[in-house]
Amino acid sequence: MEASSQWAETLAERIAARSATVGVIGLGYVGLPLAACAARAGFYVIGFDIDPSKPDALNAGRSYVEAVPSSELAELVAAGSFRATSDMGRLADCDVVVLCVPTPLTATRDPDLSYVVATTETVAREGRRGQLVVLESTTYPGTSDEVMRPILEARGLLVGTDTFLAYSPEREDPGNARHRTNSIPKIVAGEEPVAGRLAEAFYRAFVETVVPVSSMRTAEAVKLTENIFRAVNIALANELKTVFDAMGIDVWEVIDAAATKPFGYMPFYPGPGLGGHCIPIDPFYLTWKAREYGHATRFVELAGEVNVAMPGYVIARLELALDETHRRSLGASTILLVGLAYKKNVPDVRESPSLTLFERLVARGAEVAYHDPHVPAVPPTRKHGTLAGRTSVPLTAEAVAAADAVLIATDHDACDWALVAENARLVVDTRNVLRRRGLTARGRLVLA
Template identity: 55%
Template sequence: MNQQLLSRISDRSAVVGIIGQGYVGLPLALVFEEAGFTVRGFDLDPKKVDALNRGESYIRHIGGDRVKASIARGRFVATTDFDQLRECDAILICVPTPLGTHREPDLSYIHNTAKAIAPRLRKGQLVVLESTTYPGTTDEEVLPILETTGLRCPDDFLLAFSPEREDPGNAHFNTKTIPKVVGGVNDASTEAAVALYAAGVDKVVPVSSARVAESSKLLENVFRSINIALVNELKITFDRMGINVWEVIEAAKTKPFGFTPFYPGPGLGGHCIPLDPFYLSWKASEFGMWTRFIELAGEVNTSMPRYVVGKVADALNDAQKSVKGSRILVLGLSYKENIDDDRESPSYELIEYLQDKGAHVDYCDPYFPHARHGRRHSLNLSSVPCDNATFRNYDALLVSTAHAQFKDASLYAGVPLVIDTRNIVKASPAGPVTVVRA
């Protein structure tokens, strides 16, 4: 069975199915299509499926021309028909793994997807989970669901884990060039998964098991979460001392070894860092281990929006105004600069906290004409124009995202107060009266 699959991967006759056509699944589908494979992109959202089949991209950094070219070549088709999974030789799972109300892992998307695959599973298929999760999920959660069919791994089908490593908007790395870690639940599964990804991406890194692959992704994100928390805590400390943390970082990063710069902000955003470390801390408790670094970093990072709102209140107070009744404009809904990705963005919390204090809050973001309705937030707001005439109508601007559009100094001429969490606004005679670093 394995040799037949390897042969189909080698000659590009294998059909690759990718479940989830979002920020992870869509670029992965395009990479495999561009490598010569026939690809089926599965999604529950008919609007996404229809857009893709028209050759349109709903993700800004994935150009519509690229989608249109893949559709035109006839090898990529998007569908809501999960029965077509039977036609696929490889099935890659790219679905969300959010946190529950009490920061516990929510594996419902993984469970539901595995249950959707099971009745369509056939001999000779390779299934790969890409969704970030705690060590053991592939073996303990996905495998038993797939084996309810009576098929067994590796005799009848193969199963592996390969963590997604997407970084939307990164101009230096993309799905094809980022090394792909791959670990199977057994050697045969690893071999097949390595062969598949090697046919589409530049470098594959095999590891000894799915658990190691799952753990590697968590280590990457725990590392970032802890270091961001450290620099956020130092920002607050240095602020009390009257020291500019941004200048401190610039000085420290001149050291050519032993230091990696991380930067403070108004809170954590994105699909990984605010969520993934808690998957590991939850799983660790099963083994009687308490991941204090992870919990402390989470405490610091989740407190940042409230800290920033406190800085806004202090700055307005110094200007003899209160938060209540003030007109405040938040610059940026995206969790990072120059992309249309607002998942877990701290901007939503900033807006809601300010509204709770009685402020009249608007936002400006050229990537979001209208604020999306999410799992936790529903603002019912639309973006105001990004121009000086609009900005001057507000008592204070709060910079939450470092979009390139917000770096134009002329935008801030005559603006009375700017609270800048990203260090992009420079005070000048033509600029705002006051710039507060927060």
């Protein structure tokens, strides 16, 4: 029997028996829930992260990801099912290695695969023959076979012979209690059939539905298609908002009425811009790759332009409302920004339009404070470093009444929206949260 067949057979047996050791590299919003799911299914899981503070916290049973409660994590640690480390040398102990690392954009909106490259090099250096290596990070079609495969093979790990390479895009939705890691259908594909079957068997151990596709490029394209679909439709809702506002038509009422149609329509809602680790970034991965084939993704790029322009539109609406309501300029006003996270009920500020709003308002001379029950302090970010360290103020009647305007950027359930409606002199609401909750603003309400 060939060595590759022996390794595949051994690995398949270990996966089936739950005796395989699973390594998860990157213990963030994607990696930690995946690690917890695999550990609950009976695998021994080693979590890897280059930030030493994360393994220290996790091994003490303290979770920083809401999808994995500390109580649940502590049970897995106590049971010996999960252990976190910064020691990449322990990759040699793993049978399955899953990469859950960031794939951001460069300053020129080109794919930044530095994390994927560096992590694959580490796996090639510290790993061993007979491993299944799976990338979960969102990326352009061709990354797994054009970028990862050559790195592995340069170290003598021939894909399909010495190691098995697969791709399975993450589909996490932070803050969504209904759809969890184990209940979200999992797309899987291997570089060759054996890798595909191993990846499928691995994920079937803890995910309810696994959907195999024909190639890793197809799987990579699936993830981009999902996120581009959302980005384009949100851009449409945002553009309709600006047009309908000019016509004196309530876009929220239009969308809610249109959503009563039981076929041919799916509601998407406008907002102050796009945020998160996927929607604002992933479409540009396809745009970049399409140029290699001589194609322009005009539709996708236009959607990106519309969404990127939304913070400017919100500030223009705020500026006009301040002048009409208080006869005050933006630069002479005090603004209470409610919501810093990119979406409701999560502490995630990655690519959040709230940070853009915050920074632009400060640059215009406004006095700005923010409240966010999930973000007690602004973390360091690459784009908005000047805001790092600012802290959330309590949402009190006094703070709301003292502001010239309350700008609602994120509609967290934990915020006291009745207090805002009762005490604000001017509310600029980008999420329609007050009316959705049936609240009547005592002061002026402007939708933006």
